Amino acid sequence: MKKLIAALALSVAFTLPAMAEFKLDSRYTDADGDLVADIPTDVSQQVDPDTLVFAYTPVEDPAVYAEVWQGFLDHLAEKTGKKVQFFPVQSNAAQIEAMRAGRLHVAGFNTGGNPIAVACAGFRPFAMMASKEGAFGYEMEIVTYPDSGIEKVEDLKGKQLAFTSETSNSGFKAPSAILESEYNLVANTDFTPVFSGKHDNSILGVANKDYPAAAVANSVLNRMVARDVVKKDQLVSIYKSQTFPTTGYGVAHNLAPELQEKIKDAFFTFNWEGSKLLEEFKTSEPPQEAFIPITFKENWAVIRQIDEATGVSYACQ
Incomplete structure (x- = not known):
């Protein structure tokens, strides 16, 4: 991977201006230095919706994935005590905008879209699909x-x-x-x-x-x-x-802290055995059959390096 990054950096060094390192939009704070938006300390800025809206990264036929995810969404509803709605997004940009605007609460953002979602939409990723042995990608x-x-x-x-x-x-x-x-x-x-x-x-x-x-x-x-x-x-x-790394799952930064913990618990306690989620994702290599904890700072470092090498801007519209 280091060889790849070196090649990417070299290829654009003479054609692109130096890019600023990754940073969050000005509407977010990162006091602990983990590169993701902090949960607002002002309770009045935290949200605790009656219905949680979930979106999986855009796919050709969202209806197929609404069915694939239904078992997990039922588990999420049970763990949080909330209604849960599947939101069939049509593009990466629409998914990011929905979270930025407060219309999306829980999501899986694709590998390349993760840094922009973190920077511009206050996305807080904490999980990724992997094999039972922890292999992923x-x-x-x-x-x-x-x-x-x-x-x-x-x-x-x-x-x-x-x-x-x-x-x-x-x-x-x-x-x-x-x-x-x-x-x-x-x-x-x-x-x-x-x-x-x-x-x-x-x-x-x-x-x-x-x-x-x-x-x-x-x-x-x-x-x-x-x-x-x-x-x-x-x-x-x-x-x-x-x-x-593959799709990262997480939450909007301004959900109430207790709700965020319940959502995390739902991911890590979900029983994959016999689920449509397993039926769909076990065909990956390695098979995706469990949720494992990740950090944006560590697991997405290589993607941020590729972004920097290819001149990606995190300026938010």
Whole structure:
């Protein structure tokens, strides 16, 4: 991973201005230095809603994931004594804005969107899916379809490459930097970037030959193959990255402290056995079959380094 970061930093050192280090928006404070927004000490600024709104990172078919998450949401309701509503967000930007505006209380933000959610929306991540042994992570893969004429990364030159969104780590930031640093392929010069909005869209787009190639998270790809949404033989991988942390789960910073603790307890006491959550996420590699505690400061350090290397700004709109 250190080799990757060095390559990313080198690739942009001569083309991008130095970026300020990660910091929170001015509306938040971080007195303890853990890089996430503190819970307001003024009780009048804390919120304790009757209904908790939960959102999972944007996917092609939110209705599928509403059903997948229902068992967990029932457990969350039991642990907190609150009604819980699933919120089907359509984009990373919409998810971040919903939390920033106070309409979203509990969420899973994708790997690349986590730092922006922390900086701009007061997101406090504390959990991540992992195997029972604590193994976690996913890789970015660049995929094409059989007989596309793209057999290696260098063959992307002069062609179209689908990304997901500019906030995505595996769907944009990491592949952009890797293509430039390792293969001297620059977007809009050597290949044409397009944005599908979601990993699901990119994968389906390549499988259906709408895009010649796409950069995607293989955790999403593996689950779509397991659900028979796409066939394994519809896709060919031409690049696989090192491992990144996966979706981070957490809460809005201004929820009452007691409520935040109850929400954390719900994550760490959820029984995965026989659940639809396990059925969906066990197909990842490594399998995702438990929630483990994480810290944004430690577990997302590599993603913040990639952000810095690729010139990401945390300025909030």
